[in-house]
Amino acid sequence: MPPSDKTFTRYQDLIKLHTGIYLPPHKKTLLHSRLSKRLFVSAIASYDEYFDWLVSSAGESELQVALELVTTNETYFFREPAHFEFIKELLDKQPKSGERFSAWSAASSSGEEAYSLAMVLQAYCFKPWELLASDINSSVISEAKKGIYINQRTSKIPPEFLNKYCRKGVGKFQGYLRIVPELRNKVKFDTLNLMSTLQDLGKFDLILIRNVMIYFDDETREAILRKLSKHLKPSGWLFVSHSESLHGVSGDYYSIKPSIYRLAAYRDEHRN
Ligand SMILES: C[S@@+](CC[C@H](N)C(=O)[O-])C[C@H]1O[C@@H](n2cnc3c(N)ncnc32)[C@H](O)[C@@H]1O
Structure with a gap:
């Protein structure tokens, strides 16, 4: 019942x-x-x-x-491809040396979003980079760490990335592919609840928080966005899903284009 x-x-x-x-x-x-x-x-x-x-x-x-x-864990590789195109362009404009580029997939589910980003970083980031991928759900994080995906779920990976960053399974893994260890080892997966105090995470150049705030009410969205603003570098970027908007929810950010945000404090500082 x-x-x-x-x-x-x-x-x-x-x-x-x-x-x-x-x-x-x-x-x-x-x-x-x-x-x-x-x-x-x-x-x-x-x-x-x-x-x-x-x-x-x-x-x-x-x-x-x-x-x-x-929790609803639906996800796929290169979901909302315009984001990855945008990231490619912004990486191109980054200085080629200096501080490590750091990114966070903050509701990563089983890892497709994080590995998509890792492929783009590996291909287009010309300085060292690091990527944290976290989710409240420890089972999807265990799956993500393995980096093994059934072939049908990998059709959105661009062919050049499939060749470079994925290996076909053999034997009992026929029909699956695995992300290459060089990439897997660069992504740090962790179980993390966005409702908890997010201490010691440091600051990121880029945060993906996509297709999760749809499950929160405005009050929770605002609280989490405020928290995330403390973990974004002053010149950092925040990506939500195209079906989400921060309009009327958080004044801490301003929109660069739909679903892509920067800190309002950064805009204010560079206005004068
Ligand atoms: C629909 S998936 C989105 C996955 C990926 N970001 C994407 O866009 O494809 C939403 C994820 O948010 C996670 N989630 C829900 N509440 C959370 C919370 N409080 N803290 C961290 N993750 C959470 C769920 O476990 C789920 O894996």
């Missing part, structure tokens, strides 16, 4: 508290479809009983499982 409206509200609050994800009332069936199997395998009879377990001290690891089941 799906949760009652009253029980669903308790889940809504719990999920928002821990992940920032706001599940509107029409997502009650989604919650049921994602969690029902867990209740079944744990021999739990009701959503209220499961909730009590999740919030108890004994339910800490189950809470992590439940939260991961609620």
